[in-house]
Amino acid sequence: MKIFVLDDDKQQQVYMETTIRRIFEKNSWEAFQLLEIYGKPEQLIDAMHERGSHQIFFLDIEIKKEAQKGLEVAQQIRKQDPYALIVFVTTHSEFLPLTFRYQVSAFDFIDKNLSDEDFAERIEQDLAYLYERRDIYQADETYIFENGHSEFQVPFNEIYYFETSEVPHKIILYTKTQRLEFYGQLSEVVDHDKRLIRCHRSFVVNPGKISSIDKDKKMxxxxxxxxxxVSRYKMKGLLEAFRKVGKHG
Incomplete structure (x- = not known):
């Protein structure tokens, strides 16, 4: 679980961090992987290196007297990560209707004017939702990759293929909607889900998303x-996997 907070008020930053830590202690939850507090939008955006439903963003809406800055930040987050939870924490309850106009799929909207008890309860509810679902993403629904350098989640049925990057030790994932570059090895990619097939020293593919295979051109x-x-030595295994998922070579 990774938690990000954006608020330009130092006192509110401390309040949020204290509240979150107390909630984890109260529930005896395993420690969060990351808790980052930022006062500037660009700091938070620069800190985003992953995608996935294991992340939650608590955003103030008014930043540096810019009334709707938090909404703009939410749009940037959503462009980079369609799966993370976004929660607005603000005194500007009048902006609630705007969250729909910005189309950021906000998970919650918490008023800072709530009592300490009610405020903490709302934060706890959102964290509990994320925490309780940390292990429910089954392999047949979501591809989850994690090593010492990278972590992300994507719908398995959107994966097309992985290839080695020109940047040493990096892999590029191509899906239906995005291109994601991360540190790792192709052997790790396959180890995380055996439905993926290593078809070449530089490529791993999802057989269920292959449109066609040209045996002569080995493409x-x-x-x-x-x-x-596709390497000559990998062609037979790929064709078998391709047919097994209901295709015809």
Whole structure:
């Protein structure tokens, strides 16, 4: 679980951090992987290196006297991460209707004017939702990757393929909607989900998303027109996996 807070009020920053830590202690939850408090939007955006439903963002709406800055930040977060939870924490309850206009799929809207007890209860409810669902994402629904350098989650059925990057020790994931570069090895990619197939020293593919295979050119094609290579020695195994998911070579 990774927790991010954006608020330019130092006192509120301390209050949020104290509240979150007390909630974890009260519930005897395993420690969060990360708790970061930021006063500037660009600091928070720069700190985003992952995607996934294991992340939650508590955002103030008014930052540095810019009345709707938090909403703009939420838009940036949502562009980078369609899966994280976004919670607005603000004194500007009149901005609630605007959260729908900004189309950021906010999970909650918490008024800072609540009593300490009610405020903590709302924060706890949101954290509990995230905490209780940390292990429910089954392999057949979500691909979860984690190593010492990277962590992310994506819907498995949106994965097209992985390839080695020109940057040493980095891998590029191509899905239906995004391109994600991260530190790792192709062997780790396959180890995290055996439905993926290593078809070349530089590529790992999702057989369920292959549109066609050209045996002569030793190429694999995907619905968006992209393609990758298949080594001669990997062709037989790939064809078997391709047919097994209901395709026809």
């Amino acid at each position: 694999v094609f995907f619905p968006n027109g992209s393609s990758c290579y």
